[in-house]
Amino acid sequence: MPKLKIRKSLLKRFRITKNGKVLRRGAFTGHLKATKSKKRLRNLKKTKQMTGFFAKKLRKAMGR
Secondary structure: OOOOOOOOOHHEEEEEEOOOEEEOOOOOOOOOOOOOOOHHHHHHOOOEEEEEEHHHHHHHOOOO
């Protein structure tokens, strides 16, 4: 069986924890921050957990 090729682009965007949870960063933090409230920006900074079928696909593509 050939060696599994993992998606390097996904490794930069997502993180997999020891227990197999897929974590991602919040979007909408790049620019136009003045119009967003401090509370909203604070919550966007936090890492979010991916669930469902897409998380399963990500784990497989990342070789985990």
